[in-house]
Amino acid sequence: xxxxxxxxxxxxxxxxxxxxxxxxxxxxxxxxxxxxxxxxxxxxxxxxxxxxxxxxxxxxxxxxxxxxxxxxxxxxxxxxxxxxxxxxxxxxxxxxxxxxxxxxxxxxxxxxxxxxxxxxxxxxxxxxxxxxxxxxxxxxxxxxxxxxxxxxxxxxxxxxxxxxxxxxxxxxxx
Amino acid sequence: xxxxxxxxxxxxxxxxxxxxxxxxxxxxxxxxxxxxxxxxxxxxxxxxxxxxxxxxxxxxxxxxxxxxxxxxxxxxxxxxxxxxxxxxxxxxxxxxxxxxxxxxxxxxxxxxxxxxxxxxxxxxxxxxxxxxxxxxxxxxxxxxxxxxxxxxxxxxxxxxxxxxxxxxxxxxxxxxxxxxxxxxxxxxxxxxxxxxxxxxxxxxxxxxxxxxxxxxxxxxxxxxxxxxxxxxxxxxxxxxxxxxxxxxxxxxxxxxxxxx
Numbered sequence: 001x002x003x004x005x006x007x008x009x010x011x012x013x014x015x016x017x018x019x020x021x022x023x024x025x026x027x028x029x030x031x032x033x034x035x036x037x038x039x040x041x042x043x044x045x046x047x048x049x050x051x052x053x054x055x056x057x058x059x060x061x062x063x064x065x066x067x068x069x070x071x072x073x074x075x076x077x078x079x080x081x082x083x084x085x086x087x088x089x090x091x092x093x094x095x096x097x098x099x100x101x102x103x104x105x106x107x108x109x110x111x112x113x114x115x116x117x118x119x120x121x122x123x124x125x126x127x128x129x130x131x132x133x134x135x136x137x138x139x140x141x142x143x144x145x146x147x148x149x150x151x152x153x154x155x156x157x158x159x160x161x162x163x164x165x166x167x168x169x170x171x172x173x174x
Numbered sequence: 175x176x177x178x179x180x181x182x183x184x185x186x187x188x189x190x191x192x193x194x195x196x197x198x199x200x201x202x203x204x205x206x207x208x209x210x211x212x213x214x215x216x217x218x219x220x221x222x223x224x225x226x227x228x229x230x231x232x233x234x235x236x237x238x239x240x241x242x243x244x245x246x247x248x249x250x251x252x253x254x255x256x257x258x259x260x261x262x263x264x265x266x267x268x269x270x271x272x273x274x275x276x277x278x279x280x281x282x283x284x285x286x287x288x289x290x291x292x293x294x295x296x297x298x299x300x301x302x303x304x305x306x307x308x309x310x311x312x313x314x315x316x317x318x319x320x321x322x323x324x325x326x327x328x329x330x331x332x333x334x335x336x337x338x339x340x341x342x343x344x345x346x347x348x349x350x351x352x353x354x355x356x357x358x359x360x361x362x363x364x365x366x367x368x369x370x371x372x373x374x375x376x377x378x379x380x381x382x383x384x385x386x387x388x389x390x391x392x393x394x395x396x397x398x399x400x401x402x403x404x405x406x407x408x409x410x411x412x413x414x415x416x417x418x419x420x421x422x423x424x425x426x427x428x429x430x431x432x433x434x
């Protein structure tokens with residue numbers, strides 16, 4: 001079949017491309033094909049693909065913007081957290097200092113009270129010690145006087161009460 | 175075939191013939207004025223078939239591929255979007271912002287040439303773009319479109335592009351003649367480049383395919399076919415790209431006006 005066609009058409013001109021009897025057919029169908037392709041592309045395919053591409057780039061832009069916004073939000077949240085933390089730290093410091101001062105005040109008060117009590121007790125004790133000491137001295141003088149009088153009496157003397165007392169006092173002082 | 179040595183007909187693959195009938199020998203000899211059995215212009219030929227396949231593939235890729243309108247594209251949709259992006263950027267870069275409205279026109283040419291070239295590489299395929307009748311028509315469409323658009327947009331100012339105002343006054347008439355000639359030669363180079371490349375590649379493959387029937391050299395021939403097939407794939411894409419970018423360059427003359 002091919003050979004016959006070759007004989008018939010191509011042989012005469014050599015190259016099938018130069019066989020003018022087929023040109024009209026090729027040009028007619030070519031123009032028809034081009035018109036079909038052009039109409040399909042122009043009316044349907046290209047607007048659709050263009051819209052898809054635009055939509056995609058829009059989506060990407062929106063997503064990037066949303067991501068940027070979320071990032072800003074995250075930064076703000078972090079800052080708020082840091083602020084809250086710093087505020088809480090300051091508050092805690094203040095409370096600690098307050099408590100410390102309160103405790104110190106209580107402590108000082110208690111210390112002062114204890115000091116006062118201690119000094120009162122000391123004074124009381126000292127008074128009593130002095131009393132006891134005075135009592136003891138008096139007793140000693142009395143015992144010495146009595147003893148001296150008894151001794152004088154025992155030796156057969158007559159006790160000069162005033163002289164004995166003076167002597168005793170002198171001795172006790174000495 | 176074996177008796178008289180090799181019988182290679184590398185040009186047979188380019189014959190345009192009716193799809194549903196055989197031309198009887200002797201019924202189509204234009205040299206003798208016999209046209210009765212010739213292919214008629216409205217008849218469905220092998221060229222018609224492969225153009226229709228190209229149209230269907232383009233519709234499948236560009237329309238059905240993008241049917242989902244998915245923000246995250248399927249594979250076919252992303253191929254369509256890639257081609258869209260490539261050609262859109264080319265039109266915008268070469269012709270400038272004003273040229274973008276002719277994007278569907280350029281896209282039509284690119285997709286038709288690309289898929290005609292690629293489909294022609296299928297075994298038993300027919301390469302419609304290997305025919306001068308097709309490529310010259312394409313180039314003339316571009317030529318007429320650019321010329322009429324330039325005249326419509328810039329009026330007679332469009333002719334100013336032939337008058338090289340940056341050259342010395344004495345040289346300008348000479349340059350104008352050269353410019354006019356080169357302008358009218360454009361469709362020739364534009365079309366012959368495409369048809370020539372494809373025709374040569376397919377013919378060479380056919381020649382090596384003929385050599386493959388000789389046992390002694392068939393391994394070499396088959397290796398050569400494989401290599402040339404790879405090269406032809408490259409040529410098919412590159413020539414479609416070249417045809418399109420030249421279209422954009424020509425379009426720029428019409429869109430950009432005389433101020434260049």
